Amino acid sequence: MADTRFSELMGLIKAIQASSGQTVLNEIEGVQRSFGVVKRNYDELINAILAFQDEKEIPRLWPQQSRDVRHEAMDVVVTRLQNFLAAAFSLVDHVRRHRKHL
Incomplete structure (x- = not known):
C-alpha cells in the first residue's frame, strides 16, 4: 500500500516537473x-555614492592630503x-532569452 502511494506521488511529481x-x-x-x-x-x-554626501566623511575625503583616500573611494x-551595469545588461539578456520560452 505504501509502495503504491509512493509510486503515485513520484508519478505526480514527474508529471508536474514535465509540465509547461x-x-x-x-x-x-x-x-x-x-x-x-x-x-x-x-x-x-x-551606498558608495552616498558616502560622498555623508557630512562625517567630507573632512576625510576632500582635503588635499586625503587624495589617496578620495581616489580609493x-x-x-x-x-x-561597473558591477551594476554588468548585472543590468545581463538581466536584459536573460529576459530576452526567457521571453522566447514564455
Whole structure:
C-alpha cells in the first residue's frame, strides 16, 4: 500500500516537473534571481555614492592630503557602477532569452 502511494506521488511529481507550467515557473525564477543580483548591485552603488554626501566623511575625503583616500573611494564607486551595469545588461539578456520560452 505504501509502495503504491509512493509510486503515485513520484508519478505526480514527474508529471508536474514535465509540465509547461513548471517550465514557465523555472523561467520566472531564473529572471527573479537575475533581478536580485541587479538590486544588490544597485544598493551597493547607492551606498558608495552616498558616502560622498555623508557630512562625517567630507573632512576625510576632500582635503588635499586625503587624495589617496578620495581616489580609493572613487574607485569603489566606479567598481560598484561597473558591477551594476554588468548585472543590468545581463538581466536584459536573460529576459530576452526567457521571453522566447514564455
